Amino acid sequence: MSHTYQVGTPLEEVAVKEVSFEIKNQSFTAIVGHTGSGKSTLLQHLNGLLKPTSGYLTINGHKITPETKNKELGDLRQEVGFVFQFPEAQLFEETVLKDIAFAPKNFGKSEAEALEIAREKAKLVKLPEAVLERSPFELSGGQMRRVAIAGILAMSPKILVLDEPTAGLDPVGRFEMMELFKQLHQKEGLTIILVTHQMNDVANYADHVLVMEEGQLIADTTSKELFSDPSWLKAHHLSLPQTTDFAYQLQQRGISFETLPLTEHELARFLAPKLNQRGKIDG
Amino acid sequence: MGKLLLGRYLQGNSFVHRLDPRAKMILCFYFVLIVFLCNNWQTYLLLSATTLLCAVLSKIKLSYFIKGVMPLIWLILFTVLLQVFFTRGGTVYWQFGPLTLTQFGLLNGVFVFCRFVLIIFMSTLLTLTTPPLAIADATESLMAPLKKIKVPVHEISLMLSIALRFVPTLMDETTKIMNAQRSRGVDFSEGSLVKRIKAVIPLLIPLFVSALTRAEDLATAMEARGYRGGEGRTKYRRQIWQLKDTVSLVFFGLVTVGLIFLRN
Numbered sequence: 289m290s291h292t293y294q295v296g297t298p299l300e301e302v303a304v305k306e307v308s309f310e311i312k313n314q315s316f317t318a319i320v321g322h323t324g325s326g327k328s329t330l331l332q333h334l335n336g337l338l339k340p341t342s343g344y345l346t347i348n349g350h351k352i353t354p355e356t357k358n359k360e361l362g363d364l365r366q367e368v369g370f371v372f373q374f375p376e377a378q379l380f381e382e383t384v385l386k387d388i389a390f391a392p393k394n395f396g397k398s399e400a401e402a403l404e405i406a407r408e409k410a411k412l413v414k415l416p417e418a419v420l421e422r423s424p425f426e427l428s429g430g431q432m433r434r435v436a437i438a439g440i441l442a443m444s445p446k447i448l449v450l451d452e453p454t455a456g457l458d459p460v461g462r463f464e465m466m467e468l469f470k471q472l473h474q475k476e477g478l479t480i481i482l483v484t485h486q487m488n489d490v491a492n493y494a495d496h497v498l499v500m501e502e503g504q505l506i507a508d509t510t511s512k513e514l515f516s517d518p519s520w521l522k523a524h525h526l527s528l529p530q531t532t533d534f535a536y537q538l539q540q541r542g543i544s545f546e547t548l549p550l551t552e553h554e555l556a557r558f559l560a561p562k563l564n565q566r567g568k569i570d571g
Numbered sequence: 572m573g574k575l576l577l578g579r580y581l582q583g584n585s586f587v588h589r590l591d592p593r594a595k596m597i598l599c600f601y602f603v604l605i606v607f608l609c610n611n612w613q614t615y616l617l618l619s620a621t622t623l624l625c626a627v628l629s630k631i632k633l634s635y636f637i638k639g640v641m642p643l644i645w646l647i648l649f650t651v652l653l654q655v656f657f658t659r660g661g662t663v664y665w666q667f668g669p670l671t672l673t674q675f676g677l678l679n680g681v682f683v684f685c686r687f688v689l690i691i692f693m694s695t696l697l698t699l700t701t702p703p704l705a706i707a708d709a710t711e712s713l714m715a716p717l718k719k720i721k722v723p724v725h726e727i728s729l730m731l732s733i734a735l736r737f738v739p740t741l742m743d744e745t746t747k748i749m750n751a752q753r754s755r756g757v758d759f760s761e762g763s764l765v766k767r768i769k770a771v772i773p774l775l776i777p778l779f780v781s782a783l784t785r786a787e788d789l790a791t792a793m794e795a796r797g798y799r800g801g802e803g804r805t806k807y808r809r810q811i812w813q814l815k816d817t818v819s820l821v822f823f824g825l826v827t828v829g830l831i832f833l834r835n
Contacts, residue, residue, distance in 0.1 A: 372750065377781055394757060
């Protein structure tokens with residue numbers, strides 16, 4: 289099964305211009321692009337916060353056209369979980385558990401059911417049991433974010449949309465957060481759509497990449513392919529992941545790669561035998 | 572929310588734009604006072620002409636002023652209707668129970684309408700041609716004499732500037748939080764009144780939390796940069812009283828003389 293998004297939305301300020309693409313179910317898609325490139329506008333179409341001004345999109349069988357009524361969007365909002373930038377700003381309940389249970393209650397679950405779901409999702413995002421009855425405002429920034437994400441997961445979405453989920457976290461927090469999404473993608477079978485500025489995350493986690501520039505889609509490709517062309521990236525003011533950049537610089541100094549590695553692991557596997565050889569010659 | 576014209580500034584370089592904000596504020600308040608001196612059509616005509624002259628001098632399209640009246644139109648119409656039906660005197664045209672339609676009633680209705688429109692036009696002119704921060708600065712400068720009786724003038728003006736500065740920020744924040752809660756299944760626009768009021772709680776609490784955090788950050792940032800209150804503080808944007816400001820005041824003085832001469 290695949291679902292097709294065909295967004296064509298010349299807004300008044302033309303934030304997104306005649307964009308057309310497809311995202312496969314259970315894929316991990318990254319959307320990259322500079323501030324103001326139309327990423328956020330595009331994202332808000334994915335759960336019907338915005339409707340296209342022309343064209344249409346189909347998500348899990350829900351078709352959204354400019355004429356779609358807000359009432360019809362309830363189901364869609366439940367299927368597409370949307371984690372906003374700095375999602376901890378959406379917390380408001382007295383306790384962590386109640387906050388996570390907020391969305392399922394809105395979508396018609398009973399109080400008890402909702403709390404049950406909340407407990408389960410809190411475990412999924414690795415919140416310690418001890419914080420569940422505390423006020424969300426007493427937690428650390430990273431934990432608040434986990435609560436907010438659990439609050440979205442509590443709707444049991446099939447698609448998870450993440451708008452710069454690691455912004456403002458320290459490196460460890462960032463790594464843990466990305467590992468969490470990886471786990472959700474692999475174990476829970478969620479389709480993940482991630483907006484990010486971190487090319488390292490794109491290289492390490494995403495299999496499908498969309499690049500936006502000035503409201504237009506300028507690349508629809510795999511991360512492997514995207515990072516194999518450093519000069520194209522440079523022309524569009526995008527950076528390479530650290531590992532690829534390192535390999536690229538090695539290449540310019542005469543070490544040839546078949547394809548540029550994306551992850552530390554790949555690079556290590558390529559370099560280790562070479563270093564061993566060198567060791568033998570030297571020794 | 573973009574429709575709200577109150578406090579919206581339109582950039583420009585007209586005569587009115589270049590007036591000292593203090594002069595504009597004095598004149599605006601003064602105008603509101605002298606509107607109440609009007610009591611016949613000649614006087615209203617004089618003030619309408621004055622308002623129109625100011626509007627023309629500002630080079631702002633008339634439609635902006637009309638948009639400024641729109642949010643208040645129901646209040647105006649209600650007041651006008653009260654005047655029309657409950658004023659007695661002169662020829663009676665129509666009567667039903669306590670409601671009477673009389674010559675004076677109609678006349679009063681028209682006058683009340685003109686009074687509202689003139690006042691709104693003039694205050695819209697002030698906000699359209701003066702940046703909010705300049706208004707805050709002008710307030711401080713105009714209230715300076717009150718310092719003698721221990722009114723915290725600088726603090727009041729600071730609060731005003733901060734409030735004005737954060738209106739757009741908080742509006743953005745509201746949109747963001749509304750979107751986030753909508754994504755969690757809150758419906759702000761449908762359902763019974765009780766349901767809608769309940770839907771506001773998940774919006775208001777995060778908004779207050781973020782406003783408080785922001786206030787704390789701002790206070791820290793101000794103290795870190797050595798803010799010590801208004802004592803001995805100089806201004807980056809200085810307001811300079813010029814000849815044209817005096818001329819404007821004199822002009823309004825002449826209008827007042829004309830007004831007193833024309834009223835009966």
